Amino acid sequence: MPNVGGWRFVVLGVVIAVMLVLPLVVKSSFAVDILIRVLLFSFIGSAWNLMGGYAKQLSLGHAAFFGLGAYTSTLLQIDFGISPWIGMVAGGFVALLASLPIGWLCFRLRGPYFTIATIATAQVLMLIFLKFRDFAWGAEGTTIPNLGHAPLMMQFETKAPYYYIVLGLLTIALLITARIERSRIGYYCVAIGEDEDAAEAIGVDAPSVKRQIYMISAFLTALAGTFYTQYIYFIDPQTAFNFNISIEAALVSIVGGVGTLWGPVIGTVLLETTSALLQSWLGNSIGGVQLTVYAVILMAVILWRPTGIMGYLAEVYARRRSKSLSLPAKA
Amino acid sequence: MADALVIKNLNKRFGGLHAVQDVSFTVRENETLALIGPNGAGKTTAFNLITGFYRPDTGSVSAFGREIVGLRPHDVCAFGLARTFQVAKPFGGMTVLANVMTGAFLRDRRPDAAREKAREAIDFVGLSARENAAARDLTSIDQRRLEMARALATQPRLLLLDEVMAGLNPAEIDQAVALVGKLSSRGLTIVIVEHLMRAIMAVAKHIIVLDHGQKIAEGSPKDVVENPEVIRAYLGSGYVHAPAGGTS
Ligand SMILES: Nc1ncnc2c1ncn2[C@@H]1O[C@H](COP(=O)(O)OP(=O)(O)OP(=O)(O)O)[C@@H](O)[C@H]1O
Ligand SMILES: [Mg+2]
Numbered sequence: 227m228p229n230v231g232g233w234r235f236v237v238l239g240v241v242i243a244v245m246l247v248l249p250l251v252v253k254s255s256f257a258v259d260i261l262i263r264v265l266l267f268s269f270i271g272s273a274w275n276l277m278g279g280y281a282k283q284l285s286l287g288h289a290a291f292f293g294l295g296a297y298t299s300t301l302l303q304i305d306f307g308i309s310p311w312i313g314m315v316a317g318g319f320v321a322l323l324a325s326l327p328i329g330w331l332c333f334r335l336r337g338p339y340f341t342i343a344t345i346a347t348a349q350v351l352m353l354i355f356l357k358f359r360d361f362a363w364g365a366e367g368t369t370i371p372n373l374g375h376a377p378l379m380m381q382f383e384t385k386a387p388y389y390y391i392v393l394g395l396l397t398i399a400l401l402i403t404a405r406i407e408r409s410r411i412g413y414y415c416v417a418i419g420e421d422e423d424a425a426e427a428i429g430v431d432a433p434s435v436k437r438q439i440y441m442i443s444a445f446l447t448a449l450a451g452t453f454y455t456q457y458i459y460f461i462d463p464q465t466a467f468n469f470n471i472s473i474e475a476a477l478v479s480i481v482g483g484v485g486t487l488w489g490p491v492i493g494t495v496l497l498e499t500t501s502a503l504l505q506s507w508l509g510n511s512i513g514g515v516q517l518t519v520y521a522v523i524l525m526a527v528i529l530w531r532p533t534g535i536m537g538y539l540a541e542v543y544a545r546r547r548s549k550s551l552s553l554p555a556k557a
Numbered sequence: 558m559a560d561a562l563v564i565k566n567l568n569k570r571f572g573g574l575h576a577v578q579d580v581s582f583t584v585r586e587n588e589t590l591a592l593i594g595p596n597g598a599g600k601t602t603a604f605n606l607i608t609g610f611y612r613p614d615t616g617s618v619s620a621f622g623r624e625i626v627g628l629r630p631h632d633v634c635a636f637g638l639a640r641t642f643q644v645a646k647p648f649g650g651m652t653v654l655a656n657v658m659t660g661a662f663l664r665d666r667r668p669d670a671a672r673e674k675a676r677e678a679i680d681f682v683g684l685s686a687r688e689n690a691a692a693r694d695l696t697s698i699d700q701r702r703l704e705m706a707r708a709l710a711t712q713p714r715l716l717l718l719d720e721v722m723a724g725l726n727p728a729e730i731d732q733a734v735a736l737v738g739k740l741s742s743r744g745l746t747i748v749i750v751e752h753l754m755r756a757i758m759a760v761a762k763h764i765i766v767l768d769h770g771q772k773i774a775e776g777s778p779k780d781v782v783e784n785p786e787v788i789r790a791y792l793g794s795g796y797v798h799a800p801a802g803g804t805s
Contacts, residue, residue: 409666410666410671413651413658416650416659425648426610427708428660432631
């Protein structure tokens, strides 16, 4: 086993080194933009995966937290001049608090009803922000005042700094996930996802565990909202509470492998590169191609590899290992 | 000896069906009590009432001197009552070790300590060789063992076993009987639901017989098997040859 562990650190070291130098090497801003999208959705997917993957509470309403994060930091910045760095954390806490009543409502339902309820909460939030014009610019939204190069206000003139910010966010999410995976709450989440009654029977306070993991998941998702708004210098309810965010958060995790550390990252790499390639290939002429391709990939995964790419890799690895273990017995 | 579990006038209706009717009994500390009766008698329902999965319509359940009606299942478990399910409910995607660790986390949140406790419980039920297997890959018998190990890992004072021996072959039944005996000798109080009279006679000195939700007999194995009403409702005259209890 030390061998495997050793290799893992080598691979991880190489990945980290490559990720750090990538923006220095890649000069095309189109390419960096794709990298940023990949990291962003890996991050959102990882946040979603904590609840949707480990605890198997299939939320399709994470746009609610993305939007709350985006609006909190933007309101603080425009109305009070508070830095989005602070706003980002504030947004995280707003989302964390919002997850309590949302969870209180949705967790009464199970299975598809839970999922539908989460969709509804994100839609309701979008409607609220569309209707209340005085509060947050209504349907038109607003642009973020461009201050040029202002690191303290999370504004930069090149793309590379954004890349490093979202890389940092993803790293945090992965560290949190790795930590949760090994601790009691991680075991409890998986147990609840497998069989809630059996978990309760061995002392797992299922409602409380779900509440906790939902809070963490919501907090992280909100950070992505702030980042994205700062990155595109614009916010409106349609962007901030977009259903596609909820879908993609779930999709990348399901394709990559729910309830695994790297699943959302691998899923995002696959889906985003496919969609970027398609776009450069077909241009934007054919609308809806991306969604169609996503749907096809999703169906393929669900039909052939319900455990996602990570699940498939784990199977292959286990098979090879058991083969090599059984060899001496045959000799 | 003190009373571990005192059940008084327990009632549960499902619509028009009176699944548990005015049932009362007492389990003393460190005794093994068997709850028997034909299919649909209300045995599993009684377990669900005791462990907080169902709320009784009326009646009281007191464990180690404390009223536990109204507690949620995880609180009941934390209070020291662990149960198994008649249809095993393993966490299929987790390994055997992870399953049992999840139980052990109740008493110690440090993974290393939980792992150690889990290994003890796994060893106790004789599942060590399968420690790293996914629970869903176990045979149904091993899943039953896993279920016991997971319950034991919560370090209960009272263990409720719902038909853990169903489907076992005679040799496996002997193992299971020995296991229950070993648990009892460690000071655990046990309530066991089982259809197999041979196994029941081997583990329990105190038997309660339920039929149609009502307690129809209580006493030592000898009293119970000679009780005409028990023979009529459950055992039949040739019970020794019909271990699964053919009447329903
Ligand atoms: N959740 C429920 N809703 C409706 N009816 C139920 C429910 N649970 C149990 N019952 C009914 O209550 C009665 C008692 O069931 P229970 O499962 O307690 O029997 P049992 O003694 O455990 O039988 P078996 O030996 O078959 O396990 C049965 O008629 C059953 O159909
Ligand atoms: Mg039953």
